[in-house]
Amino acid sequence: MAATEALLAGIDLGAGSLKVSIVRADGALVAEASRPVATESPQPGWSEQDPQDWWRACCQALRAVLAQAACPARAIAAISFSAGAHTQVLEDAQGRVIRPAILWNDQRSRAQTQALRAQADAQIFAIAANRANPTWTLPQMLWLRDAEPESFARVARLYLAKDWLRARFTGTWETDSIDALGTLMLDAASVRWSQTLCDLIGWRMATLPPIVASKAVVGHVGAAAARATGLAEGTPVVCGSSDTAAETFGAGMVHEGMGVVKLATAATVSVLSPQPRPDWALINYYHIVPGHWYVITATNSCASAHKWLRDTFFRRAGDDGSAVFDAMDRQAAAVAAGAEGLFFHPYLNGERSPHWDPLLRADFVGAGFNHGAGHFVRALYEGIAYSLRDCRDVLQARGLGFAVARLTGGGARSALWRQIVADMLDVQVELPTVADASFGAALLAGVGVGVFASEQDAAKLVTVAARTRPDPARVALYERGAPIYRDIQAALAPLNHRIHDFVAGR
Incomplete structure (x- = not known):
């Protein structure tokens, strides 16, 4: 098969589903399929998944996408993976999963985060280029030591989510430098596991995997995995990376001056930099693009908040979920910008930038008899966009602004939401023809096996399907609304903390 005819598969494990995309070497999407994965919340602020559920979804989605593509399994030149950072799978010496995986959005390690900051805040930051927060693996594993010491003692291998899934295909154990940095156990300068950081929680270095490049071929599809998934035995397997790294790469962010805004389970604002920007308000990662x-x-909450609103207030038994989203979108579009003074803060699971406070709670503020269902949907769209503005402002204050933003994630499908983001950030928003982590993982697979000469060559295949320009009148409106949004947050933050204590019985 000629290189231009090669097919590449990208597998992305998201918070709510696992998606597989098959991409042609010219960048065209051939087929895609997804299967749901369940998240459990046994206590408030907890977020866990069963890794075996990932494997089930992966097998089902691969068989579905191969059938949809109507291609022989041998046509797949390589596969690669992505998944949320920080999410770990712990195995014992017999290769058994010890407990459910703690997800990146889990907030249980608040006390451990505070303890690490009190003990070694500056030291952690100097070594890892990031500050301890409940989203990182280091404080999560300190929680494990404190709350489940028997599980802590049994750990023989730590996998990151995409690596555990990939190991079902290859039987190998490794991670890439990007996901390794997301553990808060890596020395960012040397790209080696840090004994100093591991010693802070008594973590054994032998449990941490070898580190390879994201584009490294780490093995081939084994016989058992081939039978389970429909892939051809011997298909090359490329390491892969975190979902945001794959997604920004798949959106074409390989040069400075472009931002990527992701409207997914959580929302992120990302920019490319030739060096890290160590700052307690920022998150720093190596990028797929070398150097x-x-x-x-x-x-923390974006499409997850949208789904929460749908399922809690709009969806009835038997309703098609996608149709309900469409109806909500139409209702919101009928409401004027500003939602007649109704504000929403999307802190359903605490918050990261710029507040870094796991105890913040969501709210609707300013409701009156004049507000109907569409106002609440529009306020949710705008509230998340205000939160993204807060995120953008943190970057802009540090000289990391941008004039164009590529939009990714499920929320980007809404033309209304794209317009609100463009107006709120006062930037041109571009919607790539295909832009998600599974697409980026497929391109990365092609880089790994030489279908593309470089990461930049692969990114040249990214095309734009729609462009949305900001409207000056709405830009001015949101400029007036932003200080109100921030003042509401500041006023309610102490009450959020008191509510937390009230629920906890303190």
Whole structure:
């Protein structure tokens, strides 16, 4: 098969589903399929998944996408993976999963985060280029040591989510440098596991995997995986990376001056940088593009908040979920910008940028008899966009602004939401023809096996389907609304903390 005819598969494990995309070497999407994965919340602020559920979804989605593509399994030149950072799978010496995986959006390690900051805040930051927060693996594993010492003692291998899934295909154990940095156990300068950071929680270095490049071929599809998934035995397997790294790459962010705004389970604002920007308000990661970093600010709840609103107030038994979303979108579009003074803060699971406060709670403020269902949907869209503005402002204050933003994630499908983001950020918003982590993972697979000469060559295949320009009148409106949005947050933050204590019985 000629290189231009090669097919590439990208597998992305998201918070709510696993998606597989098959992409042609010219960048065209051939087929895609997804299967749901369940998240459990056994206590408020907890977020866990069963890794075996990932494997089930992966097998089903791969068989579905191969059938949809109507191609022989041997036509797949390579596969690669992505998944949310920080999410770990712990195995014992017999290769058994010890407990459910703690997700990146889990907030249980608040006390451990505070303890690490009190003990070694500056030291952690100096080594890892990031500050301890409940989203990182280091404080999560300190929680494990404190709350489940028997599980802590049994750990023989730590996998990151995409690596555990990939190991079902290859039987190998490794991670890439980007996901490794997301553990808060890596020395960012040397790209080696840090004994100093591991010693802070008594973590054994032998449990941490070898580190390879994101584009490294780490093995081939084994016989058992081939039978389970329909892939051909011997298909090359490329390591892969975190979902945001794959997604920004798949959106074409390989040069400075472009931002990527993701409207997914969470929302992020990312920019490319030739070096890290160590700052307690920012998240720093190596990028898939060699010699570059991407810098992130993030809000914890986005499409997850949209789904929560749908399922709690709009969806009835038997309703088609997508149709309900469409109806909500139409209702919101009929409401004027500003939602007649109704404000929403999307802190359903605490918040990251710029507040870094796991105890913040969501709210609708300013409701009156004049507000109907569409106002609440529009206020949700605008509230998340205000939160993204907060994220953007953190970057802009540090010289990391941008005039164009590529939009990714499920929320980007809404033309109304794209317009609100463009107006709120006062930037041109571009919607790539295909832009999600599974697409980026497929391109990365092509880089790994030489279908593309470089990451930049692969990114040249990214095309734009729609452009949305900001409207000056709405830009001015949101400029007036932003200080109100921030003042509401500041006023309610102490009450949020008191509510937390009230629920906890303190």
